[in-house]
Every structure is written in structure tokens, then in C-alpha cells.
Amino acid sequence: MAEPKHPVRTVDRTLEIVEIIQELDGAGVSEIADRVDIGKSAVHNHLQTLAERDYVDKVDDEYHIGLSFLSLGAYARNQTPIHDAARAEVDKLADETDELVNLLVEQNGKGVYLYQAKGDNAVELDTYEGKDVHLHSTALGKALLAFRPTEEVDEIIDEHGLPAQTAHTITDREEFQAELAEIRENRYAVDHEERIHGLRCVAAPITDNEDRSVAAVSVACPVHQLDDERFYDELPDRVRGAANVIELEYNYS
Amino acid sequence: MAEPKHPVRTVDRTLEIVEIIQELDGAGVSEIADRVDIGKSAVHNHLQTLAERDYVDKVDDEYHIGLSFLSLGAYARNQTPIHDAARAEVDKLADETDELVNLLVEQNGKGVYLYQAKGDNAVELDTYEGKDVHLHSTALGKALLAFRPTEEVDEIIDEHGLPAQTAHTITDREEFQAELAEIRENRYAVDHEERIHGLRCVAAPITDNEDRSVAAVSVACPVHQLDDERFYDELPDRVRGAANVIELEYNYS
């Protein structure tokens, strides 16, 4: 996507304001005006306009993200064919493993969490539906990239790099390509505390009829919650099994 | 919320554009320009700006709602304490009944679907997470209103009226108040094709410690799918049971 030739600055500013509110978990007019480069009267006008349509909620001089965004967000998700195909199986996997199960898709070279199901024993993380993450530092992202053409992976790395998130993140290009090759063989990926310290995940790609990935599913759990045996023997099979069911649903129905 | 004294028109226009795209299930520049009162070059500028941040997706000269809205929408939902408390139980109810289960909250006098779980046999409806509906024409809305003070109900009716959605919608004010009184006694509400022809629902309120409703759960099914016996005997108990579990989770944890 080329840069807009004639961007509408007001729209950018509004989106910025909304994103700041999300980041701060609710904020007041002055607080927002400090972060975005416009005066507080202007911020006030934006917020009133957004509040009118319930895109923000005002609670005691604090503004919060409004539920009107849910309509658009849920709609956007429902539009993706993979969501419908995957949801039931993701729920089931969460139920069986008791862990946190995630579904991720790619958008413009980054990963976006599309759906999340929490088992009874699920770890609490910073991930939420709609959040975007670097693809290279998660099992989900690696599983997804492994089933994309090499040139596409190169493009994505060119654009976003391989920034380190923890000491375990793979930051070397060749090492990363080797990792992807291995994932292609196993049809599952493992993340050893590569994005978050103390967390490891197993992920499997969900591919279309041409074996190109359209999404990935993962189970995430704290390093010390599951012993290695179960982590390496049991989880990969379960995750691949779920991915398989989703693929069938996605490709043949 | 008072009318904004100094609305930011550009923001209104952008939101209008986005809402049109949603309504039309994707649209082109000219198509949008026809509906919103600005030229197509202006619409084009808006869309490019939104696309830059993934708030809209461009696919072959058609623009669609982007996944960036999911981040905000899911975030807004996660902020509501009722969501966390209810989600697991709503899933369970859907699993047990095989039907469509909905969770609704009130916002500015209208109902907003907060969460939805589909059982194996769930009916396909026009409802989706984030959608807003009139409160008076659904079992969910009636259950919710029944546990609000009378003056609050009056205010809401003053603002939104009791418009007929089908031939069965209650459109008379007194009749509606009587219906609410009955719901207060039973602690569950029934919707007899009042919003959609051929659909009936059973809903129960979820109340706080002062017995004021904060949300409602419902099971929805086609009129001819379930015989009257099961509909009237089995469902109310199940739905009230689920509501009860959610209340405990909401109020005491």
C-alpha cells in the first residue's frame, strides 16, 4: 500500500486519540492532549464527536473505548473465512488442554490475533484479540511463515526486521530460515521464550489447498507448568490435530 | 450526553464512511460517495488514510472493514467486567442446549450484543457481537429492563419508543409494563417472534448485589425446532441457572 497522497490529517489525529485511550486504559482530555500534538480544546471536540456515536464512553471526566468499535471489530473478524472454520475447534482445544489457545492470521507482514480461547488453567498474558505482534518471535508466526514462499518471508523480514524481544528471540536471518525449514518438516513450531520470558508455545499452520498458510493455532503455557515430556510429545500432536480439523473445515465446506 | 458544541465534522464523515462499508459488506469509492454527501476524491482520501493504519482493507478496488477495529472492539469488551464473568458459562450453555446463546448489555437505552456462542444446532441470525437492537422487542432486552427502576424504563421508552418489528412486538406502553412485571416475578423473559418472525427466545437477567440488571443471557431457537414443552419447561430453568452462575462470578469474585 502506497502512502496516501492526500491524507486526511483529522482522521489520523482521531485514530491517534483513540489508540492513546486504549493504551492508557482510559484517559482525560489534558492527558491525551499532552501526547498528541494538538491543544486540549481540539481533543475535547474530537472526544465529544466520538462520544456522540458511542465510539468512546465518558465516565467521570475519563474517556474509554466505546462498544461501537465492537460492532466493526467483530464484523471484520466474521468476514474472515478462517474464523468461522476455526472457532469451534479452538474452543475444543482450550477445553482439552486447559491452556490458552490462540488463532493468528497475517496482515501486512505482522501477526494479528484473531481469536482466543481460555482453558481452565490458562496463563494470563498481554495478548488479546486484535493485538498485533512480530511474526518471527512467536510459534504462531513461525508456523505461519514456514508455509509461505521464501521471497514473501524475505520481504516481511526486510520490512519489519527480526527485533529481539527476549534473549531467546532468533535475530539472525539464516538461523531463522533454518528454523522455518525444520518447521516445514515437522509441521509444527515451538517458541522457547522467544517473545515473553517464561512462556513457551506450540503452534501449527493452517494451510489452504495449495499448502499456503492462511493462519496458525497455538497452545501457550508457562515453562514450568508442563514438563518437557508432555510439552514435546503430547502438545504437538494435539495442536496439529486441531489444525487439521480446521483445514478440512476451511477447505472443504 | 449533550450534543457536541463543536463537532469535528471530518470525524463524523469518516465514521459514516466506515459504517457504510460495513452495511454494504464492502464497497467502492463511487458507491460510498453516492451515499455520503461528499465527492469521490474526498472519500478516496479518507479511505487511503484509514487503509494506512489497517482500519480498512482494500481488495481489488473494494474496501472492507479492517482488523484494526478488532483490537479496539475486543479491548472495549474486555473492559466490561460482565464479559469475563459470563463468557465461560455462555459457552457452556451453548454446548448443552446446542442452540444460539447471547449475552446483551445496555448502552444509552439500546441493547448491545456483547458475546455470542453457537451450539451445534444454532440458528443463523442477523445478530453479531456489537450489534445494537431495541430493548423492547427481545427477550434479552425485556429481561434487562424488568430489573431497572420504572423511571429509567420510562426514559428509555421516551427516547426510543416501542417500534413494531413484527406483528408480535409489544407496542403499547401499559402492556409492556405489565409484561415487565410478570418477568420480575418469573425472573425470565420470553420473546414470541417479537423481533424476528419465526424466532423465539428465553432470556434471564443478570443482576448486581442490589438486584439491578447489568446484562442478560438468552437462548434463541426457531419456533418449530423445539416443542413447547421443552421450550417452556426446560429452557427457562437452564437459562436462569446460567444467569445465576454468572451473577455469582460477577458479584463475588
Added chain:
DNA sequence: TAGCTTGTTCTGAAAGAGTGAACGATCGTT
């Protein structure tokens, strides 16, 4: 009470959103 915040209102002035025409591309039709 004074002194700091906060959100809100208002008007002028500078910014920029929108108009409308023109261009190039891609249709389906003649």
C-alpha cells in the same frame, strides 16, 4: 483563601478538507 489542577466554551486565524475537472485503466457492448 489562594493556587493548582481539571474540563469546557468561545472567536479569530491559519490549516487543510473538499470540489470539480482531467487522466488512465478496465470493463462490457456495439
Added chain:
DNA sequence: AACGATCGTTCACTCTTTCAGAACAAGCTA
């Protein structure tokens, strides 16, 4: 194959309208 229609995109000018800044009310803290 050439046409006409319709699409998305670009551009420069103009007039709309956003924004800055000051002033005010309300709520704190000291």
C-alpha cells in the same frame, strides 16, 4: 476493434472548518 461507460486516482484552488489560545467554572490540595 473501437467505442462508451464507469471505475479509481491525481491535482490545484477555494472555502470550509479545524485548531490555538485565552478565559471561565468547578474541583482539589495545601
